[in-house]
Amino acid sequence: MSMTRSGNAVITPGNRVADYTARFGRFLGDDVAPLEEELARQDVGSAWQPRLDEAGRMHPLVWEARREVQRRAGKAGLYAPHTSAEVGGGGFSRVEMHHVEEFVYRRAGLGLGLAGLAWTEGPNPAVEHCSPQARERYLAPLIAGEITAAFANTEPDVGSDVLAMSTHARPDGSDWILNGHKAWITNSHFADVLQVVAVTEPGAGTRSLSMFLVDADAPGVRRGADIPTMLGDGLTGELEFTDVRIPAENVVGEIGDGFGLAMMWINWRRLCRGGMCAGWGSWLLERSLRYARDRRSGGRPIGELQAVQHLLANMDADVYQARSTSLVAQAELDAMGPFAMPLHRDAPRLISLVKVINDEAFFRVADNAVQVRGATGLLQGSPEEKLFRVARNLRIPAGTVEIQRNAIARGLLRAHAEEPR
Template structure:
């Protein structure tokens, strides 16, 4: 086995609090979540019924896991960035199909935590509290057919008419949308103002004219992504988040930390892939001996372990820099770039080591091979990360 969270040298400085939470999470996932998956026949490629997800949300909330990513003033323990990375990595490494839902990453508190200081009392009570408590699900709807990496290219329109806005347009590839009751929708309120004419709203996805189209699967499987369509949906003025024109700023304010916290999920899966590949090398025999005895296989394992160690060290160093008050805009992009690209290479080698068995639909390595490709696109493609990194290097410095 590769390092556990208690023997990992990169986690030596992580607090005992984080190690305790990790142990409790691992026990919860092994004792509650995975048995639930088996009873319900849940796989990574199949759709999960919303009532089942609500069971996970409720159980996680009762154990105190659902609020882990929130600040203390809103019910969370106030974890450091390093602690969050260690915890997210450990959850991902369990390999459980429902593991992201334990922390509410698709539809829960992590989706709204950054807004808690920007919303009205009405919005907090009506939208955020039910999400934080696991009673409702929410998604973040920015991406459109012509507005992905170009966030300012949003075309969805919200036109004010008296005490409400009329919302029209569509959003694509919205993660968590099939399980959402509400959406944070970014839309144009002043077409002539460019990026400053974009606003954000809480939208009830059960309102007349709002539709969810869960008609496709991505490489991730699981039917966790959908399109949203808004046909003259009436949105009360009270649902405007902040002021008009602040939508893009609010939406982008979550990007830097999100990019960094995307990394431990990729690394957790990479660590699991390395564990599985190592075990395969010990147990799979060819020509009368375990395949781990062949130098070509050993070199693949060595490359996997070395690359994982390097990018994890980079990730934890960046998390520590943020905890110390440093600016990590460029470093978060570097981490996102390197972890996603490394996850892809690790998955490719793990599949190669598993041979034909690793290509069978339903095998974890086969799913990992597909899903690792998505890491290079989700939360900003590798090309966008490189753009941001280069701009930070070429920025003209004051004399």
């Protein structure tokens, strides 16, 4: 097998990934398919088009089906391959995770099986910095898929400008007292533990924030309204904190580490775009190829028309671009430590390249997938229509594409300024 190298990093999958994907493939058939059939019988929508409850949240039976997949994946050791081996996870590198994520998104498509691999509700690199007590109470159950988390950083008035947030925590003995209002939080309705970023030292710049683990049912926590986005999944909402008491053992890392930890979480999400966009992109391309062979115009399949062939070729080019960028950049990042604190100074540019190239390539893929199908591509409830909305969404959360370009330009200009003229 030929191997591609970037620096010293190998970007081919390897045995560990082959073993994982074989097991995940069996898991989809043996565990997920019966749960998906059971869900279909309950008339509450599907994992990707859930009916919403009266408050606009994902229907509880759809959420419970996802939870069951998470728990079973946790038991099977499939849920958290990205988490460090030292804390009980799979210890996979980012390159290995690209291959895992691409496989899962391509094979599961929009199905319930996607829940088998931890997403924003699962364990993440930042929470690994928690205290020994919190490790037992939160991290181990997160890795096992027994509980879920939400990352609460954004506020109604503050998104990109993270350091301008107003949610704050003040010391009270060894405890902390939290007050504030968060918005646009994925899994705010259902999370068991909230990973909240708050100001602890106003005016201290990148040391002004800290990260806390907050029990979602602690006194003073209120789950606010659902925020109905174009995703239509009933998973995004608000959180309010009024004099919430947090024990010292629930501080993640040290006081003042919050900005670095928040960026660690966000960078993890940015890097996950690689496998997600290449995987879903490949899935859409396969569906488009099938459609182009079946659908006829002027007495022949539309796949014989050059205009349609170019749509397909552009999709292939975009998927290839998304995958290659992700693999090369993540191989370089594996060598640097993708979640090190402090982060290698060349890392932010690479992370932002992964996100912006994948977000934009996948948006074009999703757009072309709609176009290949004509009117049926616009049909509400079709996979193409849903993924077009998902693709449009991806360019905003975890840092907008404009914010990624800022980071890329900052990295370029810094490196250039350091070179002799």
